[in-house]
Amino acid sequence: MFISMKHASSLFCGVVISLLTAACQSPVFAPVAAPNPWSDDYMSITGLTNYRQWGTYNVHDPSCRRVGDYYYMYSTDAIYHPHRPTAEEREQNQNIPTGFIQVRRSRDLVNWEFVGWAFPEIPQEAVDWVHAHADGRGASNIWAPYMIPYKDKFRLYYCVSAFGRKTSYMGLAESDSPAGPWTLKGCAVKTDNNSVMNAIDPSVIVDPNTGQWWMIYGSYFGGLFAVELNPETGLPLKEGDPGHVVARRANYRHDNLEAPDILYHPELKKYFLFVSYDPLMTTYNVRVGRSDHIADGFTDFTGLALKDTTNNFPILTAPYRFDHHPGWAGTGHCGVFTDNEGHYFMTHQGRLSPENQQLVLHVRQMFFNADGWPVVSPERYAGTAPRTFRTKDLAGEWEIIRVREPLAERQLDAGQIMPGEAGLKEQECNGSVHHELKNDGSLDGDAGGKWSFDPQQQTLELRMPEGEQITDLIVFAGHDWERETETVLFTGLDAKGRSVWGKRVK
Numbered sequence: 001m002f003i004s005m006k007h008a009s010s011l012f013c014g015v016v017i018s019l020l021t022a023a024c025q026s027p028v029f030a031p032v033a034a035p036n037p038w039s040d041d042y043m044s045i046t047g048l049t050n051y052r053q054w055g056t057y058n059v060h061d062p063s064c065r066r067v068g069d070y071y072y073m074y075s076t077d078a079i080y081h082p083h084r085p086t087a088e089e090r091e092q093n094q095n096i097p098t099g100f101i102q103v104r105r106s107r108d109l110v111n112w113e114f115v116g117w118a119f120p121e122i123p124q125e126a127v128d129w130v131h132a133h134a135d136g137r138g139a140s141n142i143w144a145p146y147m148i149p150y151k152d153k154f155r156l157y158y159c160v161s162a163f164g165r166k167t168s169y170m171g172l173a174e175s176d177s178p179a180g181p182w183t184l185k186g187c188a189v190k191t192d193n194n195s196v197m198n199a200i201d202p203s204v205i206v207d208p209n210t211g212q213w214w215m216i217y218g219s220y221f222g223g224l225f226a227v228e229l230n231p232e233t234g235l236p237l238k239e240g241d242p243g244h245v246v247a248r249r250a251n252y253r254h255d256n257l258e259a260p261d262i263l264y265h266p267e268l269k270k271y272f273l274f275v276s277y278d279p280l281m282t283t284y285n286v287r288v289g290r291s292d293h294i295a296d297g298f299t300d301f302t303g304l305a306l307k308d309t310t311n312n313f314p315i316l317t318a319p320y321r322f323d324h325h326p327g328w329a330g331t332g333h334c335g336v337f338t339d340n341e342g343h344y345f346m347t348h349q350g351r352l353s354p355e356n357q358q359l360v361l362h363v364r365q366m367f368f369n370a371d372g373w374p375v376v377s378p379e380r381y382a383g384t385a386p387r388t389f390r391t392k393d394l395a396g397e398w399e400i401i402r403v404r405e406p407l408a409e410r411q412l413d414a415g416q417i418m419p420g421e422a423g424l425k426e427q428e429c430n431g432s433v434h435h436e437l438k439n440d441g442s443l444d445g446d447a448g449g450k451w452s453f454d455p456q457q458q459t460l461e462l463r464m465p466e467g468e469q470i471t472d473l474i475v476f477a478g479h480d481w482e483r484e485t486e487t488v489l490f491t492g493l494d495a496k497g498r499s500v501w502g503k504r505v506k
Contacts, residue, residue: 029393031487031504034479037110037383040325040352040360046080048093055112058102059361061144061259062347063203063335065178067154071337072178073104073347073361074145074156077117080358100142101158103179109345109363110383118145118156118180119173125187126160126169133192138162144201144259144333147178154178155234157188157215159200164414166191166221168199172234188235189217189227189242197222197242201333203261204229205271207294214295216246216273219258220415223248223307224275226295246296247275247289247306255310256415259333263344264294268372273298273306274316274346276332279417281356283406283428284332285318286348288374301373301497311405313497316376317348317364318403320430322503325482327353329424331362336374344368346376353429356422367491370459370472375491378501381479389475389488391453394460395439397506399432403499434505460490470494473502480505 042057060078064071077100085093099117106112122142130139143159154175161168169190173182189199198221206213213229215236227236227243236243249255259276270290277285289298289306299305300312317334321327330351338344344366352358362380369375378401407427411418436444443449449465453475460473473492480487480503488504 028395029389029488031480031483031485031506034484034486036479036481036484040358042080042358042360043082046082047085047089048079048096048098049089051096051098052114054102054114055104056361058359059104060349060359061201061333062349062361063144063146063261064337064345064347065147065149066337066340067149067178069107070105070178071107071109071339072147073106073112073335074118074147075102075104076143076145077102077141078359082357101145101156105179108383110381112361115179118182119158122160123171123184125184126171129169129187129190130160130162130167134162134165134167138165138167146202146204148204148206149178150231150234152176155185155204156182157202157204157234159202161198161200164416166193166195166198170199170202170217174234185233186235188215188229191242195222195242197225197245199242201259205262205264205294206231208264208266212294214262215243216260216262216295217243218247218260220252220256223252223257224260224273228295244296245307246298247273248308249277250308250310254412254415256412258415261334261336262294263336265368265372268368270372271298272336272374274334274336274374275306275312276334278332278406279410279412279415280330280332281351281422282329282417282424283319283408283410284330284349285405286316286332286334286346287312288314288316290372301493314373314375314493315403315405315498316346316374317499318405318430319353319424319428320401320403320432320501321353322378322399322401322432322482323505327424327429328362329353329356329429330359336366344374345382346374350380354423356424365476365478367474367476369474369492373493373497375474375493375499377476377478377491378489378503379478379481381481384478384486387477388455388458389453389477390455392439394451394453394475394488394504395437396504397434397436398502399505400435400500400502401430401432402494403430403501405498460492468494470500473500478503 061076101118103115218224224247225243291297328350334348364376408425446465450463478489
């Protein structure tokens, strides 16, 4: 599968120009009907007996990596139960080989096969640690797994914790196959209530120049930390070393920060640290910083350091709603990865509004703009064949979303919402606005509004009627999930580092 990407290579630009020349006499592009491959509402198959049908359902804290012909995805074993199982359901469930850490695989990032569960039980050492330091509580699940290959092995990091506490155990398992079975190899980091940090949400990266291994982990408690690992063991290079802080929100007792993932871009020669802000059930959103170094020095869109500020940008995802759909909350805890051919993707959870209980996988194409910042598709679907567009293809009615941070104040506990507040407030969901790109180059026919398209770079520039200039919007083909069509999409950032998403609807 080939997904177009701006600035990928000079060869790609040459292909674009050739295609544009050959297609100059073709009709104006119009959105084409394309049915969605599944429904977002999975209330009818929430029971455990239907687990093989959970392709994109019940996905929480996903991480993904391509191995051979497959993309393997690992996620927290979060399962939506709309009601307590009946006696008959409990009897049926006894024959299902459930476990901990959900494992899926896909050839195309669209159709996902539920492989099963990685572990049959929670590792006893992790249970003992958590119970001993959390008054016998917690250790009821395994959170936020992360897989990385090493030589002929596959390493799977996992977390066991007590909710709302710093009492956590982050362990390591190995296998000869990305599908398991897994053999326990020890503890990477463990924390208790006296620790500064919290041992959850691991992401591991290898320095392409030195071969050094680093783990980035952490949460609301104390921020995100980097610890160097021993490549041979996958455990900390110095036993008991918790590492050093790399990202932290100044008002961390109120402003949640968690779920890091780190990516190296070889052409830009930079490391990108993706993080999630705010409560996971409602206003969860993804931010990103970058650095020339693998384990420190991350700065944001405005040059602020990620480890001593309250609010960093860019903001890449946040709760949103296009027309013809109830919308999404909880759009965070992302995994970032490549197809090993130079194309980038982001996967994260999304909670179907308005109840925000059903967990559905989002997979978005990811691009890097002219300033070297990542941006993601407005649509959580990565199966559209690439194509190029001409200026006249963009004329028409567009639905545009400005992805902004939530404006409502919340009472939080351990960085999460209080019970009974799972619904979004009006100020917390980014809705869409319709604009028309006129053939004469005006926006909405307003004398102050303009638009222009660069067919060679496949980028769009908007000058809003009030004078705001939004440049370097990346244009590409994509699936309009809400209207079930193939259409033209764009993504980019405004001058303040907020994402701008658009799709042509007429």
